[in-house]
Amino acid sequence: MSTLLKATDVVKHFRAGRGRAVQAVNGVSLEVRSGETLGVVGESGCGKSTLGRCLVRLTDLTSGKVEFQGRDITTLSRRALRPLRPAMQLVFQDPYASLNPRRTAGDAVAEPLRIHRYGDAAAIRKRVGELFDLVGLTRAHLDRYPHEFSGGQRQRIGIARAIALNPALVVADEPVSALDVSVQAQVLNLFSDLQEELGLTYVFIAHDLGVVRHVSDRIAVMYLGEVVEVAEAEELYAAPAHPYTDALLSAVPEIDDGTGASRRERVVLTGDVPSPIDRPAGCSFHPRCPVAQARCRTERPALRPVAGRQVACHFPNVPGTAAGA
Amino acid sequence: MTAAVETVAPRAARPSAGPWRQALRRLARNRSAMIAAAGLVLIVLACALAPVYAGSIAHTDPFTSNASGTAVVNGARVPVLAQSTEGLGLGVTPIGPTWNPGSFFLGADNQGRDVMARLLYGGRNSLMIGLSSAALCCVLATLLGVLAGYFGGWIDAVLSRFFDVIWAFPVYLLAICLSVVLLTSGLHVGPIHIDAGSLALPVVIIALIYVPYVARPLRGQVIALRNKEFLHAAVGLGASDLRIMRREVLPNVLPTVVVFLPLMTALNMLTESALSFLSVGVQSPDASWGTIINDGLALLYTRPAITIAAGLCVGLTAVALNVLGDGVRDALDPNARLRGGA
Numbered sequence: 001m002s003t004l005l006k007a008t009d010v011v012k013h014f015r016a017g018r019g020r021a022v023q024a025v026n027g028v029s030l031e032v033r034s035g036e037t038l039g040v041v042g043e044s045g046c047g048k049s050t051l052g053r054c055l056v057r058l059t060d061l062t063s064g065k066v067e068f069q070g071r072d073i074t075t076l077s078r079r080a081l082r083p084l085r086p087a088m089q090l091v092f093q094d095p096y097a098s099l100n101p102r103r104t105a106g107d108a109v110a111e112p113l114r115i116h117r118y119g120d121a122a123a124i125r126k127r128v129g130e131l132f133d134l135v136g137l138t139r140a141h142l143d144r145y146p147h148e149f150s151g152g153q154r155q156r157i158g159i160a161r162a163i164a165l166n167p168a169l170v171v172a173d174e175p176v177s178a179l180d181v182s183v184q185a186q187v188l189n190l191f192s193d194l195q196e197e198l199g200l201t202y203v204f205i206a207h208d209l210g211v212v213r214h215v216s217d218r219i220a221v222m223y224l225g226e227v228v229e230v231a232e233a234e235e236l237y238a239a240p241a242h243p244y245t246d247a248l249l250s251a252v253p254e255i256d257d258g259t260g261a262s263r264r265e266r267v268v269l270t271g272d273v274p275s276p277i278d279r280p281a282g283c284s285f286h287p288r289c290p291v292a293q294a295r296c297r298t299e300r301p302a303l304r305p306v307a308g309r310q311v312a313c314h315f316p317n318v319p320g321t322a323a324g325a
Numbered sequence: 326m327t328a329a330v331e332t333v334a335p336r337a338a339r340p341s342a343g344p345w346r347q348a349l350r351r352l353a354r355n356r357s358a359m360i361a362a363a364g365l366v367l368i369v370l371a372c373a374l375a376p377v378y379a380g381s382i383a384h385t386d387p388f389t390s391n392a393s394g395t396a397v398v399n400g401a402r403v404p405v406l407a408q409s410t411e412g413l414g415l416g417v418t419p420i421g422p423t424w425n426p427g428s429f430f431l432g433a434d435n436q437g438r439d440v441m442a443r444l445l446y447g448g449r450n451s452l453m454i455g456l457s458s459a460a461l462c463c464v465l466a467t468l469l470g471v472l473a474g475y476f477g478g479w480i481d482a483v484l485s486r487f488f489d490v491i492w493a494f495p496v497y498l499l500a501i502c503l504s505v506v507l508l509t510s511g512l513h514v515g516p517i518h519i520d521a522g523s524l525a526l527p528v529v530i531i532a533l534i535y536v537p538y539v540a541r542p543l544r545g546q547v548i549a550l551r552n553k554e555f556l557h558a559a560v561g562l563g564a565s566d567l568r569i570m571r572r573e574v575l576p577n578v579l580p581t582v583v584v585f586l587p588l589m590t591a592l593n594m595l596t597e598s599a600l601s602f603l604s605v606g607v608q609s610p611d612a613s614w615g616t617i618i619n620d621g622l623a624l625l626y627t628r629p630a631i632t633i634a635a636g637l638c639v640g641l642t643a644v645a646l647n648v649l650g651d652g653v654r655d656a657l658d659p660n661a662r663l664r665g666g667a
Binding site for chain 1: 343553554557559560561562564568572573576577
């Protein structure tokens with residue numbers, strides 16, 4: 001599989017006054033391969049959304065590098081990015097806020113086609129109709145305004161808008177977390193169907209581990225602006241190597257199957273996530289880490305390959321690699 | 326009560342209505358706004374027909390002095406201007422209201438001109454200046470407010486300071502200063518040339534003075550919109566700044582502009598009347614409601630009808646515009662749906 005998107009040491013800081021900075025994303029490196037779904041999970045405020053915006057250059061990077069289809073897009077201006085926009089699209093978290101309340105659904109989906117001069121009015125109308133079919137909306141919905149739709153339908157409009165120009169990459173920023181659980185599954189299935197049909201590559205950002213597991217081929221776990229572990233989805237769930245991943249997974253509620261045996265031992269973290277303004281020295285997870293040692297307080301662990309995955313930890317929970325390489 | 330039942334069924338079947346159409350529907354259901362609108366239509370119609378009244382009904386020229394003219398009152402022919410009998414016997418007293426639409430319905434002013442005819446012609450000027458300066462003001466304010474709010478940074482800083490400078494002056498002081506200077510020289514800036522006597526002059530002056538009052542709230546609204554996800558979405562689609570301002574921002578601030586329009590028309594008309602009253606607005610022999618009030622001032626004790634009539638016109642029009650403006654705001658305010666019921 002070829003690499004579609006490559007991020008190297010991406011850093012994004014926001015000024016927080018008095019010379020301090022919110023370190024939203026702090027040195028993230030990852031690769032997205034063509035045709036796969038890369039899940040990005042982490043708690044609220046860990047920098048997932050900011051990372052997503054950096055990847056499609058919706059915001060400028062503080063430092064680092066983003067390559068898309070082999071081309072460095074890190075410092076391209078908005079104008080220079082415009083020809084690349086059709087290939088990389090975003091689906092937003094809040095399907096209501098991401099649609100202009102004063103424009104109809106059909107108008108919203110036609111907008112990317114108009115911007116990139118897809119064709120004349122008739123061709124655009126035809127394409128919008130096709131897209132509505134594709135995402136499971138009817139043509140009767142074309143002239144309705146966002147407030148007349150349910151949350152799930154609005155997200156379908158957002159998806160239709162994102163795939164209008166046949167993108168290679170779609171970054172979905174918590175696309176189902178604002179939806180009812182009953183609707184989530186439908187929208188997730190739509191994502192899967194579209195991926196199969198159109199050969200899309202997804203970066204799927206979410207805080208719901210169940211959702212991410214359902215859609216992802218590989219998963220990147222983020223903590224405080226850093227990627228702490230990247231692994232194949234099933235491997236990650238079967239045997240988390242980073243203590244934070246372990247704690248995160250153990251927090252997923254399980255259905256009691258009557259045997260009384262929980263498959264996973266509960267790891268309860270103490271304390272709160274540190275502020276991204278005052279990040280701890282060394283490993284940023286060490287104040288809450290159950291296996292932290294002296295070295296963790298001073299030395300920041302790099303993301304390194306461990307047993308077929310990547311982990312940023314001095315003492316990953318993998319048999320045979322205990323004392324750190 | 327049956328009406329409520331009837332409206333429920335067709336609403337479900339009705340094809341989706343845009344926000345503007347919905348607002349219009351809500352406005353049509355607002356009784357006081359509709360009464361105000363009807364009153365405005367009457368006033369505008371009457372003023373529009375001023376030449377018809379002057380030419381075919383009163384047979385008078387309201388713009389030339391008529392000091393030696395006569396009029397028929399109660400079958401007797403009397404001079405329009407009589408020597409004053411009060412005080413020192415100086416000056417003249419024009420004839421009072423005859424209540425006869427054919428001749429000096431509201432009496433004459435101190436140059437013997439038909440007050441009713443002048444009132445209608447004056448209304449044309451007052452309404453026209455009020456409306457066109459409000460329109461110009463809103464267009465300028467929208468342009469500047471959207472630019473300042475959208476781009477922020479130094480563009481916002483420069484434009485906001487410009488608003489502050491205008492805002493720092495008391496409205497009438499600034500208006501009078503500009504008028505006094507421009508009324509003698511006219512306005513010549515680049516390609517814009519307005520002659521000294523032109524009615525466009527008060528329009529431009531009044532429009533400029535009120536730009537910050539409209540632009541400020543619009544700027545704030547645009548700044549709030551700036552953080553909305555649908556603007557990020559537009560950037561993500563590759564839309565240019567101009568396109569985003571035109572197609573995403575503008576449709577969202579336009580309702581506010583529409584609310585401002587009738588309110589600013591009322592305010593601008595009052596300002597015009599005040600300036601004309603102070604002789605720095607519409608210039609003689611042209612009339613406006615403000616100049617007529619000024620004409621009547623000297624005759625306030627003997628012929629109060631002149632001032633009262635013109636004052637009533639200004640007042641009623643302003644009230645009607647404000648009531649209509651409130652109605653428009655309620656109709657465009659999405660929260661009005663909660664209050665309105667159906």
